[in-house]
Amino acid sequence: MTFNSLDYAVFLAIVVAAYWLLRRWQAAGISVLLGASYVFYMCWDWRYAGLIFLSTIVDYVIGRLMALQPPGRKKVALLCISLICNLGLLAFFKYLFFFAGTTASILAFANVEVTFDFPHFLLPVGISFYTFQTLSYTIDVYRGRLKPEQSFLRFALFVSFFPQLVAGPIVRAADFLPQLKTLPSIRGERVQSGCLLFCQGLIKKVVLADVLAAMIVDPVFETPGDFSFLARMLAVYAYAFQIYNDFSGYSDMAIGTAQMLGFQLPKNFARPYLSSSIQEFWSRWHISLSTWLRDYLYIPLGGNRKGSFRTNVNLLLTMLLGGLWHGAAMNFVLWGAYHGGLLVVHRQLFGRRKEHPGVVSTLRLVIGVLLTFHFVLFGWLLFRVTSMENFSEMIRWQGAGTEQISVFAVCWLLFAAILHPFSDDVLDRVRIKMAVRCPAVFLGVLYAAVVLIAVACTLDAPSFIYFQF
Amino acid sequence: MRRGRWGNALRTVMPIFLAVLLLSVAELALEYRAAKRGFSTLVFSGGGERKQTADKSIGDAAMVAFGPGPSFPFRSRIPNGDEQGSVWICSASHAADPRLEIGKIFPTILDQKLASLIDPERVVVNASRAGASIEQNLEMLEEYGLLAQPEVCVLYQAANEFSFLANRSVESPANTPIAKPFLANVRAEISKFGESTTMYGRLLRNNVTPWLTKACPKKSSLGEDANSHYRSRLLKFIKYVEDSGATPFVCTFALRTPTKVIPPAEELFYLKTTPTMQPSSWQKQVREWNELIRNEIPEDQVIDVAAYCETHPEWFRDPVHFSEDGHQAVADYLSSELFARFFSKQ
Numbered sequence: 114m115t116f117n118s119l120d121y122a123v124f125l126a127i128v129v130a131a132y133w134l135l136r137r138w139q140a141a142g143i144s145v146l147l148g149a150s151y152v153f154y155m156c157w158d159w160r161y162a163g164l165i166f167l168s169t170i171v172d173y174v175i176g177r178l179m180a181l182q183p184p185g186r187k188k189v190a191l192l193c194i195s196l197i198c199n200l201g202l203l204a205f206f207k208y209l210f211f212f213a214g215t216t217a218s219i220l221a222f223a224n225v226e227v228t229f230d231f232p233h234f235l236l237p238v239g240i241s242f243y244t245f246q247t248l249s250y251t252i253d254v255y256r257g258r259l260k261p262e263q264s265f266l267r268f269a270l271f272v273s274f275f276p277q278l279v280a281g282p283i284v285r286a287a288d289f290l291p292q293l294k295t296l297p298s299i300r301g302e303r304v305q306s307g308c309l310l311f312c313q314g315l316i317k318k319v320v321l322a323d324v325l326a327a328m329i330v331d332p333v334f335e336t337p338g339d340f341s342f343l344a345r346m347l348a349v350y351a352y353a354f355q356i357y358n359d360f361s362g363y364s365d366m367a368i369g370t371a372q373m374l375g376f377q378l379p380k381n382f383a384r385p386y387l388s389s390s391i392q393e394f395w396s397r398w399h400i401s402l403s404t405w406l407r408d409y410l411y412i413p414l415g416g417n418r419k420g421s422f423r424t425n426v427n428l429l430l431t432m433l434l435g436g437l438w439h440g441a442a443m444n445f446v447l448w449g450a451y452h453g454g455l456l457v458v459h460r461q462l463f464g465r466r467k468e469h470p471g472v473v474s475t476l477r478l479v480i481g482v483l484l485t486f487h488f489v490l491f492g493w494l495l496f497r498v499t500s501m502e503n504f505s506e507m508i509r510w511q512g513a514g515t516e517q518i519s520v521f522a523v524c525w526l527l528f529a530a531i532l533h534p535f536s537d538d539v540l541d542r543v544r545i546k547m548a549v550r551c552p553a554v555f556l557g558v559l560y561a562a563v564v565l566i567a568v569a570c571t572l573d574a575p576s577f578i579y580f581q582f
Numbered sequence: 583m584r585r586g587r588w589g590n591a592l593r594t595v596m597p598i599f600l601a602v603l604l605l606s607v608a609e610l611a612l613e614y615r616a617a618k619r620g621f622s623t624l625v626f627s628g629g630g631e632r633k634q635t636a637d638k639s640i641g642d643a644a645m646v647a648f649g650p651g652p653s654f655p656f657r658s659r660i661p662n663g664d665e666q667g668s669v670w671i672c673s674a675s676h677a678a679d680p681r682l683e684i685g686k687i688f689p690t691i692l693d694q695k696l697a698s699l700i701d702p703e704r705v706v707v708n709a710s711r712a713g714a715s716i717e718q719n720l721e722m723l724e725e726y727g728l729l730a731q732p733e734v735c736v737l738y739q740a741a742n743e744f745s746f747l748a749n750r751s752v753e754s755p756a757n758t759p760i761a762k763p764f765l766a767n768v769r770a771e772i773s774k775f776g777e778s779t780t781m782y783g784r785l786l787r788n789n790v791t792p793w794l795t796k797a798c799p800k801k802s803s804l805g806e807d808a809n810s811h812y813r814s815r816l817l818k819f820i821k822y823v824e825d826s827g828a829t830p831f832v833c834t835f836a837l838r839t840p841t842k843v844i845p846p847a848e849e850l851f852y853l854k855t856t857p858t859m860q861p862s863s864w865q866k867q868v869r870e871w872n873e874l875i876r877n878e879i880p881e882d883q884v885i886d887v888a889a890y891c892e893t894h895p896e897w898f899r900d901p902v903h904f905s906e907d908g909h910q911a912v913a914d915y916l917s918s919e920l921f922a923r924f925f926s927k928q
Contacts, residue, residue, distance in 0.1 A: 119776040120769040133591065155764035301594040308598065324794060332799035340799075521797035553593070557600025564605060568782050569790035572798075572857070 114156040116311075116366040117319055117567065124153065128275075129373055136296050136375075143266045143293060146374070150275035154239075157279075161237040164202060169272045171198045172247040176254045176261035176268075188255060195251040203244045206237055211441030239279035241438055245405055247272055250286040252409055259287050267293040276370040280363050282381040282401035289376075297375035305548035305556060307372025312563040313540070314365025319567045321529045322359035325351045327572045328522035334497055337506040339516040345507050347518055347526065353486075353493050354529040357385065360399070386489070386533055389481030390463065391455045394489055406435050425460065429453035439496075444504070448495040455488055605781070612780040624778050648684055654726065657684055658708035659693055667733035669696065669706045669920065670828070672719035672819070674742050676903055677710035686906050691913035692920075699917065700925050705730060715742045716815040720822055727826065734924055735823040736916065738887065740835035740868050741855075741902050743812055747804045748856040792850045795857035802860050804867055812871050816879060829924060832879050834872040834888035836912075837865060838898035848901045864901075885919050887912060 114121050128149040136142035155162045175195045182188040204212075213229035220227050250271070253259035262268040271289050333340050333348035340348070364381035371378045381401050388394035395403045411431040417424040429450065436449015498504040547556070610625060617626035647660050654660045657678045661668055671677050671689045679687045689708030696704055707730045709722050716739050723735065763769070776782055816832055823830035839848060844861050852861035872888050890911075891897055897908030904912060 114769065118773070120772045123772055152764065156769065158762050159764040160762055299594070301590060304594050305597060328794070328798045516799050518799065519797040525797070553596040553600055556597035557604060560597060560601035561604040561608075564601070565781075565786065569786040570794060572791065572794060 114153060116363065116370075117315055117571070120156075124149070125370065125373075132374055133299060136299070139296055140266060142296050143264075143270050146275075147266060147270045147273065150270065150273040150278060153275040154273065154278060157238050158235060161235070164206075164237055164240070165243060165273050166269075168199060168202065168243060168247050169269045171195060172251050172272070173262070173265055173268045175251055177263075179251075179254050180261045192251060192255045196248070199244045199248050199251075203240055206234070206240055208437075208441045242281050242283055243272055243278060245283050245402075245409075245438075246286075249283075249405060249409060253286060262286070262290055264293075274371070274376075276367040276374075277378055280360070280367070281399075282364055282367065282379050283405050284378060284401070288379065292376050297377075299375045302545070302548040303375065304373050305551075306544050307369045307374075308556075308560065309369070309544045309547060310372060311366050311369030312560065313544070314362040314367075314369060315563060315567050317358040317362030317365065320570045321525075321532070322355045322357075322362060323572055324525055324570055325355040325358070325522075325529060328525060329518055330355050330497075332516070333518075334499070334503065334507070336516075337503065337509075340518070342510055344516070344518045347523065349490055349494050349497075349507070350530075351522075351526050352497050353386065353490055354526065354533070356493065356496075357382070357533070358529060380537070383537055384534060386486050387482055388485050388489075389478050391452070391459050391485055391488060394485055395452075395456070402435070402438070406431050410434060425457045428456045428460065432456060443501075444495050444498055448492055451492050451495060455492075609779055609781050612785060616780055616784070623780055624775075654729070656707065656709050656711065656722075656726075657687065658689060658710075659705050661705045661707060661730040667704060668730040669693075669704070670723065670727065670730060670732035670735045671706065671708045671710055671738070672716070672723065672735060673708075673710035673738040674714045675710075675712035676738060676741070677708055678712050679903060679909070680712060681899075681903075682906060682909065686909055688904065688909040688913040688916065691910060692916050695913060695917040696920070696925070699921055707732065713742060715739070715746050716819055720819060723822070723826075732823075732826075732828045734829050734831065734920060735819075736831045736833060736885070736920075737816070737819050738833040738835065739815075740812075740871050743815060743871075744804065744859075744864060744867055745855050747808055747811060748801075748859045788854055792853040792857070795853045796849065798857070800860040800863075801858055802863050804859070804863070808867060809870060809874060813874060813878065816875070820879070820883065829883075831883055831885050831920070831923075832875055833885045834875050835868050836888045836891035836898075836902075836904075837868055838895050838901045839865070851901050882923060885916065887915065890915050 114124060128145065131145045131149075132142055135145050151162050151165075154165060172195055175191050179188055179191050182191065209231060213231065217227050217229060250259065250262075250268075254261050262271070267290060270293060271284070271286055274284070274289070277284055329348050329351040333345055334352075337345055361382040368378045368380070379401055381399060383397040383400065385394055385398035388397050411427055414427040414430060415423050416427060430453070432453030433446065433449045436445045436447070436452070439445045439448070494507060495504065498507060551559075613623040613625050616623050647662075649656045649658050649660050651660070657680070658671075669692070671692075677687065677689050684690055687708070689706050689710070693706035696706060707726075709719065709726060711718070711722070714722070716737065719737065719739065723732075820830045820832070839845065844852075844865065849861040852859070852864050856864070875884055876886065891908070894908070894911065897905055897911055899905040899908075
């Protein structure tokens with residue numbers, strides 16, 4: 114059940130109505146949302162709901178037990194159990210075939226032929242997201258930064274809250290659990306603001322991301338040889354805006370849905386392609402993941418406290434694992450390593466220079482933005498290709514391709530590019546003003562128009578890109 | 583004045599309620615317009631097919647014996663079982679043509695012509711349904727053929743085979759696991775409901791979406807197996823008909839514009855049915871299939887409708903469907919061909 118489907122609209126209407134009616138009784142309100150979250154997940158595959166439940170039970174129990182233990186071996190052992198369970202599930206379901214295949218390839222170099230014959234199974238949707246969420250809870254409890262949650266219902270809802278269950282934003286327990294203790298009140302303007310944010314996300318996904326995918330990205334990446342070099346480059350630009358609109362559209366819809374229910378989820382994007390350095394890019398792109406990696410991987414590895422060399426190694430390692438988090442394939446590993454390398458180079462070149470926005474000249478800023486965007490673009494090429502052959506075909510200078518990208522498609526790409534710089538803060542303010550001041554009739558017409566636009570622009574497009582992670 | 587809890591809730595849902603109301607009113611208005619034009623819609627009688635309209639050319643008494651009905655789902659005269667043999671037409675919307683009155687589609691005209699030429703007891707059964715493929719034609723023949731004891735079966739199919747091949751999804755490898763969704767049936771029903779609304783299914787998807795698909799790069803051919811697929815379907819049809827003791831006839835498929843340059847309005851028509859294919863590939867593929875029929879099917883089983891219609895674009899109301907004149911002309915041609923090749927030899 115994707116956010117841009119009719120069945121989700123029906124599901125959401127039922128859940129919102131039931132929650133509004135029952136939220137006066139806290140346990141009932143949470144039960145409604147918990148039940149809805151499991152139904153939402155089981156609509157993909159009912160058999161995998163057990164995995165979330167298992168993850169929930171393990172971390173709930175470990176969190177409670179940790180609170181009873183003084184700092185020491187037993188507490189560390191409990192943390193290790195949580196890490197082994199969560200990362201074990203993730204490794205088994207997501208990386209088993211990748212590691213087995215890589216091992217077989219390495220052994221083949223030594224003339225040792227090994228075949229791993231594992232039964233095939235589906236990658237559970239959203240496993241990377243909810244695993245990171247539960248891990249952050251356990252680690253925070255271990256560090257003493259968070260008191261363990263007493264209510265199993267509340268904790269279960271934190272792990273499985275349906276708006277952000279399958280593709281984020283990754284929510285921290287410290288941000289979300291307090292919202293469940295006293296269920297936030299539902300105010301009309303917040304509901305309207307949530308609806309408008311949902312509409313914004315829907316337009317990003319259906320009108321921009323999916324149309325760019327169908328008109329430029331998918332055909333070119335499928336058969337790069339049929340297209341000229343220029344068309345292939347256009348496809349990389351188009352992919353940059355497709356993935357941004359796809360994922361930030363999903364995040365908007367998730368945050369908007371949560372707002373309709375009265376909850377606040379963290380922001381995930383802040384105009385990432387306007388970053389003037391690669392470091393800034395990672396503070397604007399998939400913010401909930403990059404801050405997670407910073408707090409639970411980079412800093413525990415030593416961060417920048419152990420000298421320049423260790424800092425660089427930590428950066429590389431963090432980004433490498435960040436790449437691997439996206440998918441069990443070599444191109445994601447390369448993408449992570451590439452970004453890690455860029456961060457190391459950036460740190461070496463500009464690390465000690467203190468930048469003051471007032472001093473930075475406009476020209477330097479523009480050059481920085483353009484350079485960063487194009488470095489990121491090359492990363493997206495690594496991210497999107499299906500194989501190394503596909504990659505080499507994409508970057509080949511020569512090409513006798515006769516297929517054309519239409520002018521209409523190029524205009525669509527320009528349209529997506531022009532929309533990107535609009536400040537989220539401005540959009541937020543406009544949305545809130547509209548929610549408060551606009552008459553109901555105007556909003557009604559606007560919602561109806563969004564539905565019609567979404568229907569008209571819906572091509573036979575695949576699901577959200579980040580569902581696969 | 584203080585608003586109560588329900589007042590606040592009402593105010594909160596008002597814009598959403600208004601949006602739903604607006605969409606519902608627009609949907610109802612469009613459905614009413616469609617119903618006035620003779621279509622059955624989601625609200626105005628069910629089914630999604632065009633309503634049976636009164637046909638002045640046949641008369642009320644004759645209408646009683648015409649489908650579609652619960653036991654006979656075709657736009658055709660219903661055989662009563664006493665017939666000495668029938669002509670069974672296997673096609674799709676090209677013969678069922680729900681846009682025209684039943685008396686003006688070529689199978690009905692053919693029925694009248696053969697009745698006057700040969701024997702009023704012989705019935706022409708128009709076993710055609712919009713969207714049907716050759717496989718489905720054979721299934722319908724198997725299910726309903728006994729009712730009419732066909733002695734001649736005429737196949738007129740290409741467009742839906744093209745759509746089937748163009749829209750087929752890439753088959754997953756045999757060992758790919760399949761998700762087991764919860765409430766799959768309920769969700770399928772909800773999606774079906776959305777698809778069958780007039781605004782979604784017909785107006786927007788048919789008139790706006792093709793402008794976007796037009797800008798997408800498209801495949802220029804169906805792939806290497808297109809001819810073998812079509813050949814195997816034709817041979818299966820011929821074998822099935824011959825095994826059941828009837829005589830098969832295969833028609834070549836007629837297009838309005840058999841030239842390489844396709845007018846923009848026609849391009850949109852092709853894009854509605856096969857958004858991933860270049861409109862010119864339609865023309866090319868159908869021409870290839872027509873050649874295949876001419877070269878590989880025994881000559882006495884081929885009726886070359888395409889050649890007959892080639893110089894008459896006025897016989898079509900769109901690239902593949904006949905106009906009133908077209909139906910009349912095709913009925914004339916089929917009756918003369920069937921008479922010359924089959925009925926005159928009996």
